Amino acid sequence: MQDFFFLIFSVGIPIVLLMAGLVIGRFIESSHFSRLAVREAELQDVLVANIKRLPENWDAGGAVLVTGEAVIATDYFKVWVAGLRNLFGGRVRGYETLVERARREAIVRMTEQAQAQGCNLVWNVRLETSTIGGQEKRKAGGVEVIAYGTAMVATDTQ
Amino acid sequence: MIVVNTEYIPGMVVVDVKGLVQGNTVRAKHVGRDIAAGLKNIFGGELRGYTELLIESRREAVTRMIAQAQQLGADAILNVRFATSSITSGAAELYVYGTAVSLAPVAGEQSIEAEPV
Numbered sequence: 001m002q003d004f005f006f007l008i009f010s011v012g013i014p015i016v017l018l019m020a021g022l023v024i025g026r027f028i029e030s031s032h033f034s035r036l037a038v039r040e041a042e043l044q045d046v047l048v049a050n051i052k053r054l055p056e057n058w059d060a061g062g063a064v065l066v067t068g069e070a071v072i073a074t075d076y077f078k079v080w081v082a083g084l085r086n087l088f089g090g091r092v093r094g095y096e097t098l099v100e101r102a103r104r105e106a107i108v109r110m111t112e113q114a115q116a117q118g119c120n121l122v123w124n125v126r127l128e129t130s131t132i133g134g135q136e137k138r139k140a141g142g143v144e145v146i147a148y149g150t151a152m153v154a155t156d157t158q
Numbered sequence: 159m160i161v162v163n164t165e166y167i168p169g170m171v172v173v174d175v176k177g178l179v180q181g182n183t184v185r186a187k188h189v190g191r192d193i194a195a196g197l198k199n200i201f202g203g204e205l206r207g208y209t210e211l212l213i214e215s216r217r218e219a220v221t222r223m224i225a226q227a228q229q230l231g232a233d234a235i236l237n238v239r240f241a242t243s244s245i246t247s248g249a250a251e252l253y254v255y256g257t258a259v260s261l262a263p264v265a266g267e268q269s270i271e272a273e274p275v
Contacts, residue, residue, distance in 0.1 A: 017200055025202035032203075052165060060168045065161045065220075065238060069212045073195065075202030098202075105204070124164045130242040132208060132250065142195070142205050144212055146240050150162040 021077030028075075029097060036104050043111045048149070050125040060154040066122060068109030071132065072102040073142040099143055103127060106147035114151035125149035159224050160234035160261070167234070169264055176230040176258040181222030183215040186249045212252070216240070219254040232258035 054060055074082075078094035085092045106127070114122045128146040160167065195205050227235050238256035245251055 020200055021202065024200075028201060028203045054168055058168070063160055063162045063164070063167050065163060067216060067240075069209055069216065071205040071208040071212060073198040073202055073205045076200045078202070079199075124162075126163060126239070128240050128242055130244065130250070132205075132244075141199075142208065144208065144242070146212070146216065146242070148163055148238075148240060150164045152168075 017076045018080060021075040021080075025075030025077055029101065032101055032105075036101070036108060039108050039112070040104070043108065043115060046111050046115050046120055046122060047154075048107065048111055048122045048125055050149075051123055054123060054154070057157050058154050059157045060121065060152040062119070062153050064117060064119070064151050065148060066110050066113040066117070066119075066151040067146060067148040068106040068111070068113065069144070069146050070102050070105035070109065071142050071144040072098060072105065074098055099129070099145075102143040102145040103129070103147070106145040110147045110149060114149075117151060119151035119153055121154040122149040122151045159227060159232075161220065161224065161238060161256070162234070162236060163238040163256075165237055167236070167261065170234075170261045171264055172236070172259045173262045174260040176227070176232040176260065178255060179223050179226040179230065179232075179235060179258045180253065180255040181219040181224075181226065182251055182253040183218045183222075184245060184249055184251045185211050185215045215252045216254070219252050223254050223256060227256075227258040230258050232260055234259050234261045 074095070078098065081094055082092050107125070110125075111122060126148055128148075130144055132142050132144055166172070194207055198205055223235065223238075235256040235258050238254060241253045241255075243251050243253070
């Protein structure tokens with residue numbers, strides 16, 4: 001009888017966590033992507049570029065550093081799938097979307113900061129990515145991204 | 159103090175380079191935040207506590223860098239870069255560095271009114 005409960009406990013809990021990760025994790029991810037699309041559409045009048053030099057004919061003023069940060073966690077299901085992937089190799093799609101979410105969120109926050117200050121250009125954008133809490137084996141972690149660039153009010157003189 | 163991550167500022171010239179200025183902060187995980195993060199790791203989603211921690215430590219590091227530049231008598235910091243590194247599994251460092259300079263407007267520069275880009 002004790003063995004039976006132990007079996008339920010040791011198999012049941014991971015399965016429940018996997019299902020929760022799969023269903024709720026996927027829901028959170030898709031709603032995050034749709035929110036990102038809406039916010040990116042609102043920011044279309046701000047030009048974001050990672051160029052080092054502005055075109056000669058642009059007149060720009062009021063340089064200010066803008067930054068955006070985001071830390072996005074993995075879910076239980078993604079960690080499990082990635083663990084399986086480590087056996088066979090290949091693309092880990094769950095982690096691709098995770099990093100994409102963190103990068104886009106950071107860029108959107110940076111651009112929102114620029115827009116709030118009345119700027120229409122963010123140039124020389126740089127991204128810095130690192131992981132948190134993922135060093136311990138079999139322990140889930142997250143991705144943290146800092147996006148930064150120089151916001152300016154630019155006008156075309158031609 | 160003008161702080162930018164570009165190599166130059168349009169309409170301005172560098173008249174004096176004061177040297178490298180830097181600021182850093184080491185942030186550690188917080189027990190309360192870790193419990194919340196553990197739950198978040200089942201369902202996924204943003205770790206808001208960690209994002210706030212990152213924003214706070216970025217502000218602190220930039221403030222320290224600006225204080226250094228002010229001591230050197232600079233009026234701008236160019237080419238600012240951020241770097242992160244993990245020291246142990248429980249702590250992470252945020253490092254920011256740039257070049258402190260003195261700026262002057264380009265001679266004869268006049269802002270021209272024109273259509274926005």
